[in-house]
Each structure stands twice: as C-alpha cells, then as structure tokens.
Amino acid sequence: MVEKVVLLFNEVLDKRFEHEGEETVKIFSKHITKMIAQSYKDSPKELSFVLKETIAQSIALEIENNKDTMVDSLYPIMGSMVSKYVSQAITELMQNINTKIDDGLSIDTYKRKIKSKMTGVSEMELLIKEGGKAIISSLFVIQKESGLLIAEAQLQDKEVQDPHMVASMASAIKDFINDWVNQHETQDEVQILSYGASTLYIESAGSVYIVAFLDKDPEYELRSKINAFFASIVSEYAPFFRTFEGDDSAKEIEKISAKMQKYLALQQCKIKPHKKQNYAKYFGYGLLCLYLIYLGYRGIIFYKESSLESKVMEQTGQQVSVHYENNHIILEGHVSTISQLNQIEAITAQEEKYPIYNYLSVSQKYLIDTEIKRLHTKLRLLSKASKIKDKELIAQNKILSTRLEDTNNIINKIKNNLLLETYSFEQKRDKIKMKIASSLEKVFEESPFYKVTYQSLGFQDLNLFLAGHSKYNMKAMKVLQNNFEKYMEVLEAYSPYIERIVIEGHSDSRGEEAENIILSKKRALKVRSALLQTKIIKMYNMQSLLEIEVFGSQDIIKENGVENPNASRRIEIRFELKNNEVLEKLNKIIK
Amino acid sequence: MIRKKILLLGDFSVGKTSLVRRYIDGAFDDKYLTTIGVKIAKKYFDIEGVDYELIIWDIEGSTPSKKIALGYYKGASGAICVADITRKETLEGLKEHQKIFLNENPKGKVVIAYNKSDLLSEAEKSKISLDSNTFFTSAKDDSGVEEVFLRLMRQMIV
Numbered sequence: 135m136v137e138k139v140v141l142l143f144n145e146v147l148d149k150r151f152e153h154e155g156e157e158t159v160k161i162f163s164k165h166i167t168k169m170i171a172q173s174y175k176d177s178p179k180e181l182s183f184v185l186k187e188t189i190a191q192s193i194a195l196e197i198e199n200n201k202d203t204m205v206d207s208l209y210p211i212m213g214s215m216v217s218k219y220v221s222q223a224i225t226e227l228m229q230n231i232n233t234k235i236d237d238g239l240s241i242d243t244y245k246r247k248i249k250s251k252m253t254g255v256s257e258m259e260l261l262i263k264e265g266g267k268a269i270i271s272s273l274f275v276i277q278k279e280s281g282l283l284i285a286e287a288q289l290q291d292k293e294v295q296d297p298h299m300v301a302s303m304a305s306a307i308k309d310f311i312n313d314w315v316n317q318h319e320t321q322d323e324v325q326i327l328s329y330g331a332s333t334l335y336i337e338s339a340g341s342v343y344i345v346a347f348l349d350k351d352p353e354y355e356l357r358s359k360i361n362a363f364f365a366s367i368v369s370e371y372a373p374f375f376r377t378f379e380g381d382d383s384a385k386e387i388e389k390i391s392a393k394m395q396k397y398l399a400l401q402q403c404k405i406k407p408h409k410k411q412n413y414a415k416y417f418g419y420g421l422l423c424l425y426l427i428y429l430g431y432r433g434i435i436f437y438k439e440s441s442l443e444s445k446v447m448e449q450t451g452q453q454v455s456v457h458y459e460n461n462h463i464i465l466e467g468h469v470s471t472i473s474q475l476n477q478i479e480a481i482t483a484q485e486e487k488y489p490i491y492n493y494l495s496v497s498q499k500y501l502i503d504t505e506i507k508r509l510h511t512k513l514r515l516l517s518k519a520s521k522i523k524d525k526e527l528i529a530q531n532k533i534l535s536t537r538l539e540d541t542n543n544i545i546n547k548i549k550n551n552l553l554l555e556t557y558s559f560e561q562k563r564d565k566i567k568m569k570i571a572s573s574l575e576k577v578f579e580e581s582p583f584y585k586v587t588y589q590s591l592g593f594q595d596l597n598l599f600l601a602g603h604s605k606y607n608m609k610a611m612k613v614l615q616n617n618f619e620k621y622m623e624v625l626e627a628y629s630p631y632i633e634r635i636v637i638e639g640h641s642d643s644r645g646e647e648a649e650n651i652i653l654s655k656k657r658a659l660k661v662r663s664a665l666l667q668t669k670i671i672k673m674y675n676m677q678s679l680l681e682i683e684v685f686g687s688q689d690i691i692k693e694n695g696v697e698n699p700n701a702s703r704r705i706e707i708r709f710e711l712k713n714n715e716v717l718e719k720l721n722k723i724i725k
Numbered sequence: 726m727i728r729k730k731i732l733l734l735g736d737f738s739v740g741k742t743s744l745v746r747r748y749i750d751g752a753f754d755d756k757y758l759t760t761i762g763v764k765i766a767k768k769y770f771d772i773e774g775v776d777y778e779l780i781i782w783d784i785e786g787s788t789p790s791k792k793i794a795l796g797y798y799k800g801a802s803g804a805i806c807v808a809d810i811t812r813k814e815t816l817e818g819l820k821e822h823q824k825i826f827l828n829e830n831p832k833g834k835v836v837i838a839y840n841k842s843d844l845l846s847e848a849e850k851s852k853i854s855l856d857s858n859t860f861f862t863s864a865k866d867d868s869g870v871e872e873v874f875l876r877l878m879r880q881m882i883v
Contacts, residue, residue: 280800
C-alpha cells in the first residue's frame, strides 16, 4: 500500500515538473537552497560532480552570448591573476639574468660587479636600470568596435596630434592585425605595436581597450602595472563604456582622463629620479630659478628705488639717489635746504620700514645763507629788545635823576642845617674854651708848667722820672699835684662841658720804641694814680674824667736841634671839651 | 562634441578617396590605405547648434585576393556606399557592401553615391531613378558630395 502511494506521489510530482507550474516552482524555490546546502554538507564531492558540467556549460554559453559583458566583469579578476603569474615570470627571468651575469666575463660585467658592491644594489637591478624604463607618453581608452576615442591623457610636450584620428588609426591597425591573426586560427589579440622608437602597448577588455604610447617596449613590470591600472578603470566604468555613443561631454570621460593623467604624472615622478643625466639638468634649472628669483628680487628693488626717487622728485623737486643695501635704505645726493632733507627722509620712512641712512648733503652756500639769515633775525630781535630796554632805562634814569636831585636837595638842606648847627656849636664851644683859657692864664700867670697855646700843663723840666724808670720823684710829684689841683679848680667851674682830662705819658728816644711806649704808659698810669689821690678829684668826684694817652718817643723835646732827654721824659695834662668828637664827625659829614 | 564612425564602402577604384579628399578637414597619409586597407579622415558638422565630428573610415575596395577585415565595419553608425556610375559591376557590388555593413551594424544608416556623375550627360542621368538616400556625386566638379554626407548625418542623428 505504501509503495503504491509513493509511486503515485512520484508520478504526480513528475507531471507537475513537466508542466512547470508556477505554484510548483514557488514551493520548491523555498526548499531548493536548503536542499543544496544539505547536499553540500552530506556529500560535497557528489554534488560538485553533478553540478560541474551543468555550470561549466552555462558559463560557456553565457560567455558565447554576452562575451563583452562577461569579460568586463571578469577582467579585473583576470588582471590580478595575470599580474600574479607575470610577477612569477619576472622573478624567474631575473634569476636567469643573474645566472647569466655570473657567467659573464666582459669588462662591463666587472664594472657592474664593482658598482654593485659599492652601492649595495644588486647586479640584476643595475642591468635592468641600464636598459632604462619605458616611459608612457599617452594613454588612450578606445571603444573596441567603433575605434572611437573615449578618454585620453598625455604627457606635456609629448602630445599626440589629433588623438581621435590616431585612436581610429590604431584601432584599424589592431583590427587589421587581429583579422590576419585570426585567419591563422589563433584567438590571440595583438598587444605590442612597434614602429621606430615608438611602441603601442594594447590591452583589451570587453568593450574597450587601452593603448599606451611608449618610447620603447614596456618591460613585464610595466605591463603588469598598466594592466592593473586598466583593470581598475574598467571595473569602475564598464557600464559607461558599453553605452558610449561618441558624446565626449559625458562627466565620466573627464574623470577617466583625470585618473589617467594622474597615473602618467606619478609615473613621471617615479622615473625621473633614476635618470642620472637629469641631475645636471635639474641643477641647471635650479640655478636658473635662483637667478630668476635674484633678477626678480633685483627688479623689485629697482622698482622700489625708482618709485621712491620719483616720489621724492614729485614732492620735493629734488633728484636724489635711493639704494637698498643690507636691509637699509641709503639716501645720497644734494639738496638745497635742510627742510628738504628732512622731508625726503620722512617720505622714505613713510614708504619703507627699513632703517634709513641719510647721506644727503646740503650746499655750503645754503648753510651760510641760513646762518646769516638766522643771525639777522636774532640781531633784529636784539635790536628791538635793546630799544625797549633803552626806553626803560631812559625812563628809569629820569626817575633816578629826579630822585637824586630831590635827595641832593634834602642833603644840602641837612648839610646847611648841620653847618649852621656846627657853626653855632663851635662858636659856643670856642667861647667856653676862651673863658677856660682866660681863667687858666690868670691862675698860671708866670708858671713854667702852663702852656698857653694848648691850655695844657707840661712838666718837662721837673725831672719827675729817672731815665729808664717809671718810679717818680716824690718832690716833683708834689709839684705836679699842686699844679694839677690849680688846673682842676679852674676846670671844675666848667665841668659840665669837660669831656675828659688826658694824662699824656712821654719818654726820651733812647732804647726801643716798644719799651719806651710801655715805659711811658707805666709813668702815665703812675701819675694818674697819684692825681686820683688829690683832694679836688675826690671832692668833686671827677675820677672818671682822668684818662691816659701814651706817646713813647713820638714827641720828644729838642733844644737847638738836640733832644733834651730829661725834658722828653715828661707828663703833660690837658682837657677836652664835650662834643669835640661830635664836631669832628659833623665836620667830616659836611666835608 | 559627438563623434560618429562612418564607413566609405565600394569596389576598387570607384573614387571613394577622391570623393572625400577635398571635402574632409584632416586625414592620415594615403600610404596607410595601401598598407592596411583603410584611411582615416574626419569631417566637422554643426547641425542645429550641436557639434559633430565624423570619423571617416575610407575602406579600400576589396579584391578576390584581398579581403576587408571585418573589424573595420564594427561600431560604425553609418556608411556611404560608393559606385562608379560608369561601371555596372560596381553598382551591383553596392548591395553586397550594404549587406556586410548592416550585418555588422544592424542599426546603421546607409546612403548611396553614384560617383563620377560628371561623365554622364543630363539625359543619361534623367533615366536613372534616385531615391532620397541616393545621390549623383562627382569628385571632379564637387557636386553632390556635401549632400551625401549631410543626408547620412541627418539619418544618424534622428
């Protein structure tokens, strides 16, 4: 029963598959993935064996029907795989080169060996470098069927003229060769076209191919790089390439061109440093640049100098020379005035930050003229000031003259008054003196000791003192005292008018004058002491009137021209009236 | 600018190269024609403010010993099929050229040029019926050349 049911179920299932009903497909679609996964888990080998042929057939058919699309999709992967195998091939090639180098016996080989030892670079690399790397001058991306140029990039100075025509021509040549090759039952495509010193490296992928224009055949490494770069472009822009219809305004073209241009530029950067012969060129360029920079700098300086000079000329009318030296500005030349000199410096400072060395000179004539003008101005000012002072002085002088006149008048008045007063005072005094003299003459009528002329007492013949001594003779002293009392009795009557009684001490001229003065002073003092003892002095209390004066040998007594020492050793007594001194002063003033 | 590849097809010595020589704006040297069987030339057009550049593939006439590479036909937007009006066999060959072209470019446009028309009298010409895509041309007197190209151009940009 079960077997019959299973058979019936299988039969129904077959019929449903045969008719490919949508429902059946839906139902199985849900489970088919799980079933395949389970089968892979349970028996992977068996599943691979079953699917292998079906998948291979499907891919082959798909490639046949949509060759370009498939190639576009697979190219980047294939490119990487090819690169890998190419790298392996390069390694093998280099090993072979090394083997050959080891076997070589040429001079170049030894040179290379020495260079390798010195620089540390392998001989293999040196050998490859000796050949030099190929340089890509242009890159074209061309639509395979139409030969229309889609995008291009070219090195400066190595541009291909009319790239669109060149692209078509390259395409035609490639088609021509491919057609010829295919006639000989091979499926290869042309990759290298060489003509003279130019080489076209062509790499196809799907609907486009890239053409690299080089100066020599590209080495494996470079081909590998071009392929890798091309693969990156194809993988990014494959849909655009398939739909390209000749319109070069598409944005993608710009992007592709830029990318290729960058690739070329990078290639140039990488290659250039290896070219030794370029060092000298770059050095030359460097020197040229430096020279140009220097010229530019000098040009700027010259421009600055000229513009400054023009500005100075414009504003001051003076032609001066302006130089820039070691971050300084030097001004040279001649100017007419100092103000111009300062003005030029101010203009320069306004224009430039650099310190200024002002070597501008002003003419001597100008300096002298300026100095003369300055002196003239000063003189004028002084003259004005002087005139003012003169006027002031004249005025002052007038005032002073007036005052002086007034003062003189006053003085004259005072003088006159004084004269009058003196005169009256002298008259009065003379009257008293005459009265005293008259009285004394009467008292000392025939006395040898009274001197009429001087109204004084002189004791030169009394021998009061011995020579050289101050001790007096008692008898002589008595005589002297008596005469003195008589003298004083007269004077006492006029005592209100008596200023003082003077006792003069005199010596002879023998001995030293200093000793004589001392001696005469002692004698005068001794006499004064004796006279103070007199009754009249005591009675009228006139002690304060007695004073001494010392003369030494100044007034010696001579007889017939010869000194009488006994007479010289003497005492004289005289009186002085009051105001005698005042009178003298008044006389001096009046004089 | 929009660029289009067009072909100049026709039997040997129908005057294809002469036809465009005075008309084009630039071309590679003729020596390439004998080497690989194609000469590339170009022609600018300004149609209604849009710049066009025709890349003209002047393909050498085939001979029994020299077949044209099929790759040349691919990717072309149009073709001018040229016949020598004075040689009957070249007129018969036109169909073959059109067939090959359209086989490779099913959407391509074709115009016909009966060249060397200066050798025919007006009476002889009047006996030949021309449709809108067929023109009498002469490289000698420059007649009909521009019309052929303009016609093809307009057909391609429609």
